[in-house]
Amino acid sequence: MFLPAGSQDETGVQIANRLKASEVFRKVTEKRNFKAISTPVVEYAHTFTNEIAGMDLQSMLKWFNSEGEIEVLRPDWTAAVARAIAKQHHAFQKWSYQGSVFRMDKDGTESRQAGIEIVHANPFLGESECLLTAIQYLKELEIEExxxxxxxxxxxxxxxxxxxxxxxxxxxxxxxxxxxxxxxxxxxxxxxxxxxxxxxxxxxxxxxxxxxxxxxxxxxxxxxxxxxxxxxxxxxxxxxxxxxxxxxxxxxxxxxxxxxxxxxxxxxxxTKDGSTCFSGGRYDRLYKQFEQETTAVGLAFDVDLLAQHMMVENSCSRACILATPETHAIAEKHRKELPEEIVDIQYELQNETVYNTIYTIVRDNNQYKVVKR
Missing domain, CATH: 3.30.930.10 (Bira Bifunctional Protein; Domain 2)
Known part of the structure; x- marks a missing residue:
């Protein structure tokens, strides 16, 4: 089956880098006292299309629910987070999130983001903290240019x-x-x-x-x-x-x-290709829809793009243990003897070149041993 326009499969390094970017973001924001928040992937369209938020319904993935209301897949994190935290106590100022947004006016329908929002804080403090958090995050990802x-x-x-x-x-x-x-x-x-x-x-x-x-x-x-x-x-x-x-x-x-x-x-x-890895800004007026006069600022990272620009880590050595159905348990137990290696168990060797080391299981004095080939 072909995929719908804007959808894509992924394998290997891109996924590994994105997972690493996600974990690094969690650690960086946690250390900077951000509180994690998650919002539903399905929201009412009005959250994003009201007069103040002002987003274009045409770019959203949408449908009518059983009550005739328009629902959408989350097209934007900032408006969704604002809805979620509008009634939270003002003592909570710093929020972080990770997840996908869905838009039809982008190259890909789904894009993964990680972002921060700072509300009820001194304006300069909020903007400074956004930018300094971005700098630390990029440094931790070893994106220096x-x-x-x-x-x-x-x-x-x-x-x-x-x-x-x-x-x-x-x-x-x-x-x-x-x-x-x-x-x-x-x-x-x-x-x-x-x-x-x-x-x-x-x-x-x-x-x-x-x-x-x-x-x-x-x-x-x-x-x-x-x-x-x-x-x-x-x-x-x-x-x-x-x-x-x-x-x-x-x-x-x-x-x-x-x-x-x-x-x-x-x-x-x-710097390498001029692509935008994060964007954001001040949006105090967004909270007027909740009858609040406050400060709000945030930014979001394009995690898919960051994953493309992260350095590929040298992968661990790959080992293969050749086993049989009868000796599979022996091979499985031997994994703990190879803690620094990626271990694959096979019954038949298909491609020897993908492994750094190959082991076989031999029987010696009525005992099984795993030996390097």
Whole structure:
């Protein structure tokens, strides 16, 4: 049988690396005082499609239940965790999760994630702890070559305030900025002043090192709201550099890719191929659906991608014990004599080259012995 589009089988190293990534994540978050949480894989669609969460139902795997309600396979962890912990005591601030999300707008329908959420905490503390946890996790996985990117939803939002765009116009412009389409940005703003148009077009190229922050501090010297955002990003960069992370860039033209983001945003890129290994940001407004005014920030790792970039460990030596139905128990008992080896028991040797050592069972003075061949 063929698999549905977006589904895939896996074998060998990818599975082993993913299991290792999962265990390392559990240990790292446990040591940093995160509390593990799990949510059902089946949720009501409204959890993700309500006005505040704002996710697109079309990208979800969905069906009607017996009561006519739309149910979905979990498409997003952040909204699911927010629903689960909204009524938890505020003393619990740090949460971690692991599991799959299911989306039809991705290369694979199922993707495995590991992530953290920090709620009810000082905003800078939450963002710092997210980034520092990410750094430690990547270090424990021995993924050393990566770049962290910082951005902020407030820059785009502040700059378009004078335009008084309606919802559809704003979404079209946001998408054009997201795709770095200078030509489309100019086309969408054809009826607006050249100054605003050019400011947004230039913002698309406003990425690089901390010197970009310094440049725009001069450009926006008369805009206190934008200066406050730049100062916030600068503080995060300084924190990361103080902990030994030098590969940090900013993208001032980045816009939110999820509707509920409303502040600092961050991503991690693997240097080798530029793939995104983690992403996240601030989402305080998501909790307004639960009538809460609080702080919330988090990030999620793409565990499938991390597994692809982890180093393949040197596997243990492989041994084969050739047995028979009568001597199988003897071979099984001999496993404890080979604690550092991967031990396979066979009745007939099919491929000698896959083993480092081969043992046979011989009878000597009415006793069975396992001997190296």
């Amino acid at each position: 990566y770049v962290i990117e910082l951005g902020h939803t407030g820059i785009f939002e502040q700059m378009i305030l004078p335009l008084q765009l309606n919802q559809d116009e704003e979404e079209a412009l946001r998408l054009a900025m997201h795709e770095k389409r200078m030509d489309l940005v100019e086309e969408l703003l054809i009826n607006y002043s050249d100054e605003i148009k050019q400011d947004l077009v230039k913002l698309i190229d406003a990425y690089g090192g901390i010197d970009v922050i310094s440049h725009y501090e001069k450009v926006w010297s008369g805009h206190p709201e934008l200066l406050a955002i730049l100062q916030h990003i600068r503080k995060l960069i300084e924190l990361l550099e103080a902990t030994g992370v030098s590969e940090v860039i900013v993208d001032l033209g980045r816009v939110k890719n999820l509707p509920y983001y409303d502040g600092a945003m961050f991503r991690g890129f693997v």
